[in-house]
Amino acid sequence: MKRFSNVLKNSVLLYFRMVVGLFVSLYISRISLDILGVDTFGLYTIIASFVIVGGVLVNVATVSMQRHLSEKIGENLSRTLSTESKNVLDACVIVNTMLGIFSILLIILFGTVYINLYLNQDIVNISIIxxxxxxxxxxxxxSFxxxxxLTLLISFEDTKYYALIMILEIISKLISILCLYLTGSKSILDYTIAIFISILITRLILFLIVKNRYKNIPLTLTYDWNIIKPILSFTGWNLWGGIASVMSLQGVTFLINIFFGLSVNTARAISLQIYSAVTQLVNSIQIAIAPQLVKSNGKENNYFSQLFILSGKITIYLAFLISLILYExxxxxxxxWLDNYPPVTIIFLKFTYIEIILTSLGYPVLSAVQANGNIKKYQLVVGGLMILNIPFIFISISLYETYISIYIVSIIISSISLLxxxxxxxKIMGSIVNEYLFSVVIKGILVLLLSLILTNLIHCNTIILNILINGIIFSILFFLIILSNEEKKSILSQINRLLRVNI
Structure with missing residues (x-):
């Protein structure tokens, strides 16, 4: 019970962090559009896309290091690394450095080729680009x-500090961009430098927190191939999956620029920001649960299975509820949110919500597979499916000359990937996946469809009232259809306890 309590507490902290981040990010987008304008903002998203690919590599490295550190740390949360854990950390840093060098070379190579040969713009001097x-x-x-x-904070389940750093990062971005807005700067270079400064300040604070909080942290970079090899293998397969995933998203940005221009790029950037904000919000649950999944994997109890199903239910509640409210x-x-946006943005967002749902259904499965460690075939096939987005979308745009085909192809491939x-x-977890399919996936889709029907029958012109009705309808159906009897009793008990305290 205590472990479940810790998981829920960590989930709430990270969820709070992501909610704050979501609203601040949306406000930053509004200011960014005001500062840069539609076309220049679209141009920035194209250039930044190369670094976003690199950002995915940061996430891959973090997940890989967290998995191996959590396994060695186990239930020891004393904030002191054992010799074995210290050796794993040193190995993780070596692998991280190798991945960082590879990432920068990759970004420079593809960025240089694209900017020189394919970038379609005439609004900014090439030297500024x-x-x-x-x-x-x-x-x-x-960041890298x-x-x-950041991995240490997650592995030790120090979520309050992790949440603090992430909130500071987004707030520092807001302050930096507000300074640009107040000074009247319209420069895309000034905007990029402002983002750089905000990240630099936040990561210096992160370094100071870790240095003062944990013991036995100074790195010796001890080279032990027996430790490095499994971490490198795990990271390598995760790297393939991460690159494939981000290329399926960001590669479309490049294709849109080639075929449709900067205005449609801006619509794509807005929809991707919503996609990123919501999926990060939902994935915060997996960040909280992942260390416990790793530590309980392989033990002779059903805690792993219970945690897997619980993470699935929490994930779909957040993902489906947010998608429903946004869709309606x-x-x-x-x-x-925005004073000025391309009309096609509305169409892009409608399809984006479907992508959010499909992606979110796969998060708990990915976390469980990562905890098991048997990811080679998983990442090989899923990554291969996701990378097929690029050629199939290119063919569909060439044949039909419509951006709607982008999302149709993407949704079909995401569905096959989820299957x-x-x-x-x-194959690796057994019958618990059948329960996930029935209790989470099928019931979740049923609740969403029923909610869509009922919310269209009870529709209000007032946006706040409409959002409230959407949330109440979905929550009631979720409670009645998806939660088990024990979960219902637990929630009702908590509600009664809160009512007694308030009375």
Missing amino acids: WYVFYVSIATFLI TTSPY NTESLLDL YRLIYAK
Whole structure:
């Protein structure tokens, strides 16, 4: 019970962090559009896309290091690393450095080729484009070199400090961009430098927190191939999956620029920001649960299975509820959020919500497979499926000359990918995946469809009231259909306890 309590507490902390981050990020987008304008903002997203690919590599490194550190730390949360754990940390940093060098070379190679040969723009001097590109690389380098410190916070389940750092990062971005807004700067280079400064300040604070909080942390970089080899293998397969995933998203940005221009790129950037914000919000649950999944994997109890199903239910509640609210109020929320946006944004967002749902259903499965450690075939097939987005989308755009085909192809491939995830997970985890399929996936989709029907029958013109109705309808159906009897009793007991305290 105590372990479940810790998981829920960590989940709430990270969820709070992501909610704050979500709203601040949306406000930053509004200011960014005001500062840069639609076309220049679209141009920035293209250049930044190369570094976003690198950002995925940061996440891959963090997940890989967290998995191996959590396994060695076990239930020891004394904030002192054992000799064995210290050796694993040293090995993780070596692998992280290798991955960082590879990432920078990859970014420079593809960025240089694309900017020189394919970039379709005439609004900014090419020399400014190169400055923006290199400052973006510097921003990525800072994020990457400090990722081991974030890994320590997650592995020790120090979520309050992890949440603090992430909130500070997004707030520092807001302050930096507000300074640009107040000074009247419209420069894309100034905007990029502001982002760089905010990341630099936040990561210095992260370094100081880790240095003062944990013992036996100074790195000796001891080379032990027997430790490095499994970490390198695990990271390598995760790297393939991460690159494939981000290329399936960001590669479309490049294709849109080639075929449709900067205005449609801006619509794509807005939809990707919503996708990223919501999926990060949902994935915060997996960050909280992942260490416990690793530590309980292989033990002779059903805690792992219970945690897997619990993470699935929490994940779909957040993902489906947010997607439902956004779907029912897209135009009103866009008008409230942005003064000026391309009309095609509404269409892009409608399809984006479907992608969010499919992606979220795969998160708990991925976390469980990562905890098991048997990821080679999983990442090989899933990554291969996701990378197929690029050629198939290119063919569909060439044939039909419409951006709608982008999302149709993406949704079909995401659906096939989810099906394979479930099939693979069943092979290594057994019958618990059947329960996930029935209790989480099928019931979750049923609740979402019923909610869509009822919310369309009870629709209000007032946006706040409409959001409230959406949330109440979905929550009631979720409670009645998805939660087990024990979970219902537990929630009702907590509600009664709160009512007694207030009375």
